[in-house]
Amino acid sequence: MSRVAKKPIALPKGVELNIQADSVAVKGPKGTLTIAKPAGVEIKIEDGQAVLSAADPARIAITGTIRAIVANMVKGVSEGFERKLELVGVGYRASMQGKDLNLSLGYSHPIVFPAPEGITIATPSQTEVVVQGADKQRVGEVAAKIRGFRPPEPYKGKGVKYSDETIIRKEAKKA
Structure with a gap:
């Protein structure tokens, strides 16, 4: 699996990660951001951290990309x-x-x-x-x-x- 995708995303206080079947929304003090979630990428929240994994072995590369985008969304709504x-x-x-x-x-x-x-x-x-x-x-x-x-x-x-x-x-x- 991708090294980037393996790293969990820490969710600071005041930041909510809302996972739907087809989208991911991050809400925080600086606003709300939403992206479409590609098929084959699973996102789970464990111990105040978001963990991404690839359900399909062919989707490993996109998992790292989505992890980086979601991490930037979390930083954006908390710090900007x-x-x-x-x-x-x-x-x-x-x-x-x-x-x-x-x-x-x-x-x-x-x-x-x-x-x-x-x-x-x-x-x-x-x-x-x-x-x-x-x-x-x-x-x-x-x-x-x-x-x-x-x-x-x-x-x-x-x-x-x-x-x-x-x-x-x-x-x-x-x-």
Whole structure:
């Protein structure tokens, strides 16, 4: 069996794991997340931990994947996920207008990005954007969309980058 699937998932206080025949729901202080449960994967709750097993030997690989997804759901509804972005460039700035993110990224027009349902966007400073939420996949997707408005370029490093991202610089053209 998969090494990942063998590890049990610890359920912190205040987190409920609800297992139906075709879906798995995790409820906690930061919200509720649901996924479809594939056939051939069994989930049981033992001693405050969720244990996954493959009912069918051909479903071992998907069991590890489902275990990782459920573990991320448990972490998301208890602690949440966040992704930090930095704006690098002269005149590049971000601000919040209600639930909309207003970005000035050197274009002739400002970019207005509405925050999706279940995602919180904050701007601690004019050059920082923090995306938070319970669903790891959606937090990463929203951060990638914001980064996609002006990805960092390799010559000066200008653009929207993740805070932990390093931009590999290219040397300028020689005359």
